[in-house]
Amino acid sequence: LLKPRTVAAQPFDYPFAIGRTALVIIDMQRDFVEPGGFGETLGNDVSLLQAIVPTVRRVLEAWRAVGGFVVHTRESHAPDLSDCPPSKRLRGAPSLRIGDEGPMGRILIAGEPGNAIIDELAPIAGELVIDKPGKGAFYATGLTDELTARGITHLVVMGVTTEVCVQTTMREANDRGYDCLLIEDGTESYFPAFKEATLAMIRAQGAIVGWTAPGADLIAALA
Ligand code: TIU
Numbered sequence: 001l002l003k004p005r006t007v008a009a010q011p012f013d014y015p016f017a018i019g020r021t022a023l024v025i026i027d028m029q030r031d032f033v034e035p036g037g038f039g040e041t042l043g044n045d046v047s048l049l050q051a052i053v054p055t056v057r058r059v060l061e062a063w064r065a066v067g068g069f070v071v072h073t074r075e076s077h078a079p080d081l082s083d084c085p086p087s088k089r090l091r092g093a094p095s096l097r098i099g100d101e102g103p104m105g106r107i108l109i110a111g112e113p114g115n116a117i118i119d120e121l122a123p124i125a126g127e128l129v130i131d132k133p134g135k136g137a138f139y140a141t142g143l144t145d146e147l148t149a150r151g152i153t154h155l156v157v158m159g160v161t162t163e164v165c166v167q168t169t170m171r172e173a174n175d176r177g178y179d180c181l182l183i184e185d186g187t188e189s190y191f192p193a194f195k196e197a198t199l200a201m202i203r204a205q206g207a208i209v210g211w212t213a214p215g216a217d218l219i220a221a222l223a
Helices: 053-065 086-090 143-149 162-175 192-207 215-221
Strands: 005-007 014-016 021-026 069-075 128-132 154-160 179-188 211-213
Touching (some): 069 143, 154 162, 179 192
16 A cells, blocks of 8 residues: 555646545535535535536545545534534525524534435445534544544545635645645536636646646556
8 A cells, every 4th residue: 555656647747655645525415415405505506516426436436445545524513503603604695504404404514414425425434534614624623633643644635615625625734744636527616617716726836735637547546
């Protein structure tokens, strides 16, 4: 698992070893991907996000097959909202606010049906699930300690949405010294232009935030 490998990525090759790398799948939960969840309450068309599920699954299965470590995150809050800043709950004019009762249970609350990771990508034994109250996966979570304990230095990132929780997590990770690769067809936004802009800004200036590559190129590097 420590064999040096390379993904043909942008803006240049991404070197990694499976044993030092975590596959991080951001917020592939019903709240964002299915109608009636948080994403839709904000006024978004959630069908766009469903299109990446087969690719995310293909990459996840390939990563599992080589014995790589997997982290799943969920954006979620405690039932008493003690970890939800009022600014987050009160911002804007959503059709339902965080904590309100929706068709999949209380919006963005841990343990509710809508907070579950979709069946196609459900975690299996040995995979880490991080519940995060913020957009970034490092804020107010134990993620750094979990990665450090496993000797992880590199993150391969997929999930939703590209410019919100994915980009925030990559920027948090980059500042903590992780080398991050974003899978281009394993991430999506409610706003296609925001996805494209995010991919471009991540890899600009000599990979100022990280690298990007198609899922097939990561899978090829695992052979
Ligand atoms: N609204 C939006 O685009 N995203 C979020 O609120 N959370 C995540 O990106 N997971």
